[in-house]
Amino acid sequence: MSVTYLEAIREAQAKLLRDDDRVFIYGQDIAGKFGGAFKATKGLAEQFPGRVLNTPISEDAMVGTAIGAAMEGMRPIVEMQFADFSSVALNQILNNAGTQYWRTQTPCPITVRLPSGGTKGSGPFHSQSMEGIYSHYPGLVVLTPATVEDAYTMLIDAVAIDDPVIYCEHKYLYYHLKADALPTEKLPIGKARVVRPGRDLSIVTNSAMVHEALAVAQQFRAEGIELEVVDLRSVKPLDTATVLASVARTGRLLCVGEAFPWGGVTAEVIARVATEGFHLLDAAPARINAKDTPIPYHPNLWSEHRPNAKTIAAKVRQVLAE
């Protein structure tokens, strides 16, 4: 038996619905035969009648309703069709959910699932990575699982957290990642993972870019260059200690992110390393992100727009050469 990243998300939701009466899932076309745009809830409506609910096409209303339910003690999971559309609900997420506990001391345990990141030919409105936006605002927890195991355990943890959680699941990983079985162990939220230990340079990254970074590390291995790859897992809270420890080992830092370059996660990691770990650096920290333009539709343009193994490798050489 094997389980994909997408199946792990479905299984996590099934487990949550099974184990906790307060959990319900709210989204567009998720109930009935359709099972959501990516089939992440397929079969769950039948299995858990009345707890997997279709919503009108209003992200604003979806999140607003979830916040109300959370205030009444429920643990709602909101499924966005695409992360890109969550911008329609920014007011509910940032201004209401994010601030609620701080204004009222009433927790707001909602989980918003964002099918994120690019796949070939998805264009500007179905490819974006929004973790940088949500991390900027206080009161939110932002998760970007990069493995089948993390997809499963982090979604379960997300629902257990009393704060609003933005759960960014990467669409490219839905079918491309497979594990032998669902995990029995987990790393806590807020802890980054050293996916591949190295000696010469640290690549700090998250989500699908972890796999690009691993491919690059494999490529450099033939030259005797050992890259360390750190998967942030949780963007907020950010595990600065693990990042600093990695930079202390290698002296060189390259941050890789699929999101746009201006500000964001890679910038935050570099700011922290430069502030708290300047003395660890042998070279100026570098980063590589998507290009600062809307995401192109054409597959060839798209694969050059986001960081890929080739552009990451070139950047690695640049940092190593300094």
Next chain:
Amino acid sequence: MPQLGESMAEATIVAIKVQPGDKVSADQEIIEVETDKAVMGVTTPCAGEIAKIDAEVKGTYAVGAVLGYVEASEADAARFQKRAPQLPKGDVAKEVPGREEESATAVRTQNGSGSHFQVDETALPQVAAGSHFQVDKAGVLPVPAGTKGAGYLSPRVRARMAELQLTQADLAGIAGSGNAGRVTIKDLEKFLGGIEGQPAEKPSAIRTGVADAMRRSWTRPLATVGLSVCLDPILQDRAKRDPKPGPALYALRALALALAEQPNAAARLIGGRAIRSESIDIGVAVEAQDGIMVPVIRNADKTSLADLTSRYTELVDLARRRRLTGDMTSGGIASISNFGTFGLEWGTPIPLPDQTLLLGLGMGKKVPAWDEGNGAFVPRTEAQVTLSFDHRSLDGGGAGRLLKRIVELLADPAKL
């Protein structure tokens, strides 16, 4: 300001030969500039009329700075079109926060005058990608690509050095294995591991002080010149005097008098200014236990040799007893080292870090000198005098003139 030589970064205007309204032909020399190497002419790119001269005589301008404008025919103007700066459309610079600050990076305020100049970045020398001389356009001046070469220490290496109180001089024994010969953290740790277990002791405070002063001084380009001096007149003169000054005191007095005549020789170069002292205060290197102390004799040009001798004796005594106070060792403009007392004939002593000059005196010894009049060798007592100097402030010629004058003065010691 055109690039008039490969290493030229900026130049100073010596003369402006035209004024607005003057007609000029193509390649006419209109401005004369001086670089660190030569005086050269700036020529017009094309024929026309001088519209405006922005540069001022004695002003220093970076390569690429706009010195003035030539009103040219439309055909000529079109030829240079691609080099003209791109102006932001409309009021973009005003509307976009920070935009004005961004463009301000190319503006440098000049010393004193308060004027500033704009750099036209499009006029900076264009360099092919991958060329050895990459141009860093972030600042005003071209920066060679190899800036982070052998001398570069990464923040990590610096932090480790700070932790261990190491200076760059301490790393001299490490052949760096990093990029461009850089010393890497591994090189440093390996080096430290290698000296681990070797016999070591904590140096005395005076040793540490000398080490620090010499390290600082060595950051400058130092050079030494030397001459022979005949000691016989000094030895004869000395016999007549009471108290009896040593040869080093004659040399000190001669140095002071020579500096009174050539005060620029002791000037210190700091940030583009040559700084001169108001009084001629000369230090004397005295060997104390485990180090050197350099007490200073004030106004040595205005103090008789007799008074110098008694002051010198006093200071040496204080130095050997370690009783010198801070004001007795500071403010000298040059010093003298009598390394002859160690039986040495020649040396290249290092000036103190805050001084430009150091006069050294070697051991006297009997040598045969050719006497033209008698056609025979005659014995004479000779010593070598050396003058070490900061080559930024002084050249071989200047140092040589000062040293020759000192030797000249020493030939007539009765007048000292």
